[in-house]
Amino acid sequence: MKKLLILFTALALSSTAFSQEHKDMKKGMKMGQKMNMKKDHIMMMNGKMQIMKNGKTMSMDKDMILSNGTMVMTNGIMKTKSGKTMTMKEGDVVYMNGKMGKMKM
Known part of the structure; x- marks a missing residue:
């Protein structure tokens, strides 16, 4: 039971970290495109x-x-x-x- 709880906690933390990285990367791409292509x-x-x-x-x-x-x-x-x-x-x-x-x- 302890192993299952530890596995679930690790999975929840890692999925949160991946989703935040994706949002930052997406935001950076938009800003770079605006700076280089629009101005x-x-x-x-x-x-x-x-x-x-x-x-x-x-x-x-x-x-x-x-x-x-x-x-x-x-x-x-x-x-x-x-x-x-x-x-x-x-x-x-x-x-x-x-x-x-x-x-x-």
Whole structure:
């Protein structure tokens, strides 16, 4: 009888743990999809600057000034409104509001 009670308790605890892991994983997938697919952004991919606009990716053919005053150039150099200069690396992303991030592979 004790073995049956221990088996039932172990089964109940393990099923609870698996169901929580599944919910978290599902939530993470939705958030990742929203961030990567919905937001327009500029990214460095395969050594070239690319723009994602309305879900379509195209080559960046001219310099752009973003809504916060940051300038992004076709060679991957970013200049903020305050004058700070950065060079984008492979996988770097700049959203149209000027915030930076990393592309999820």
